[in-house]
Amino acid sequence: MTLVDMTPQFAPSALTWTLPAKAYSSEDTFAQERAKIFTKNWMLFSWSEKIPNPGDYVRGTVAGYSVFALRGDDGVVRAFHNVCRHRGAELVGGASGHCGKLIVCPYHSWGFDRAGLLKRARDFGGDHSFDPVEWGLYPVDCAEWRGLVFLRIERGGESLREWLGAIDTMAADYPLEQQHYFMSKDRDVDVDWKTYGDNYLECYHCQTMHPGLCASMDINQYKIDVHYDEKFFHLHAPARDGGLTRGLYFYRFPVLMLNLYDWGSSIATVEPLGPGRIRHINWYFFTDVSPEKAEANRQSAEWSAQIVSEDIDIILGVQRNLNAGVYQRGPVSPKYEHGVLGFQNMVRDALADPAPAARQVAAE
Template sequence: MSMILERPNVANPVPTLPATLYRDPAQFERERQAIFTKEWLLYGRSDQLAKPGDYLALTIVGYPVVVVRQKDGTLKGFHNVCRHRAAALAQNPEGAFSGGMIRCPYHSWTYELNGCLNRSPGFGAEKGAIDPAQWSLFPISADEWRGLVFVRIATAGPTLVEWLGPIVPMAAQYPLQDQRFFMEKNQEVAIDWKVYGENYLECYHCPNMHPGLCESLDISKYTIDSYPEDGFFHLYGPKRDGGFTDGLYFYRFPFLMLNFYQWGSSIATVEPLGAGRLRHINWYLFSDLSPEKAEENRRSAEWSAQIVAEDMDMNVTVQRNLEIGVYDRGILSPKQERAVGAFQNMVRAAMPGLEG
């Protein structure tokens, strides 16, 4: 585990990535293949897959996929594509496959919950007419951690716990697995995923934009530590006297945000929809969902959502200006924006020759 702690060089500010990388469809497709397919991505919650046969069928970075709870309690993921004529196997965002089988609604090919072909009607004998090993579902990686479900399009790579790395022990004191879903706030906005990530990784803007956050946290003591070898950032803001909450945050590249508070958790991610477009997904979880706590929980979630809204409003203007052709590059504050520089270097490392 390696952390950036070097003394900032004020005399040599670092240039930003060029503006074209935030608006170019060809660049986005390269990111999709070089980054998004190779990293674990937040997908759902374990409570949505409570029983064997329960499934979630969503689109993640352009790929329709389905995750299924197995009979032994584990998860398996597949491309939501029948091997016969490419129909979607699961037609609804969530549900349950009846009878312990995945049945294609088009021509009734059936698959075991583990993706193995079971029956292919019309191919001679009812069962075994074609080789199941050659015609089973296309797999993806799926796993869960403390009540959160993740997928990775690539089937090879580090395990989920290996990918989370130091986040696992650093977050151990927070009872995430005991918290329950309370509400969510999702929205599609004209912002590139990199713009949103860079905004999250600096509090240079906080005094200007987040009065509610600054009333709660001592922004003068806000810290962001970068761990480039592990692909994550550790952010912390201590509580002011009389403030609403302290805040411990983790950002795992490319776009997982784990926000832990005294009152619960705000779990967020983005789904890139194209160059300059994303869907922001935010879940709010609490340990106590009793009716007596409902109003307090709502206020806590709305407090957090207000900070997100303030960032969104500003970053829509940033994205618009990145697209008009006037601005090409800026510079990063060596004191305030070192984590932004580390984030941009992770983008560069994933795609050698990016600015060549």
């Protein structure tokens, strides 16, 4: 059952309320989110074309852990914590690169193969021997989906396709595999990941904040379908005459955003850096990345990035007020903000909020 299927009546005396303001700036809350949300879910990490050949790697951070994904000799992408088993040095540096047949630690030259197995403990001394599996690199779950690379810190559980659920089927006829990376726009922002999610999952603000979006789509028919059990949101509105072609828009809890078109895609995620801090990561892919299309593609990407900028401009102020302690909580609109409520209830459930009475449900 989805949240939007449940339609209780609301009276002014029975308002539904947001998460408390302190949840958006609390170190303790963020520590729980890291352990119970960010390590347990699949997180968007890279794209397949960035590591096409055996030995190619990309390095980054997931849930605060330094990790890297590496294409093996068998063509499979695997991921590991960026930690040498000897004395804890970081094994690879830079955002991306290529390693030889061995990943060689820059500290004491221990070497690991592309499958993560220990192959040498250089000049260790004594009669010690190290089992190559037992002393291999610490693995991280890794899977590719249609040209995108996802990681999960806590191993086991749902496969990536199971985690994506109906998104996998609904997006099946969009040509992601034929789309190629064009540009990215990443920015570090002083807002909490939940502040960003709250904003993304309602269009109550669209007519006030997004003139370009309103010119492209019929915002009066904008809908957000909350698929609570599968933890994703389907956002949709018909295009106006002269607007964009058909599109498919998803937000998969906690931080995956997929905006898919026949001719390109805007793929975004949020890397939580701490309470009240995120890195917003947005990649733009197009089917045609020829020089002749470069300017049109750039304009399309900048149009999309402008909408994000408009959102960030307002929610920076929201976050400052959440931090200040005057504002404590606010009412949730049953007409426009059922997506916000669904998102916040997913947070509550993931953190095992002991106050189930707060888990009210709004109608669309």
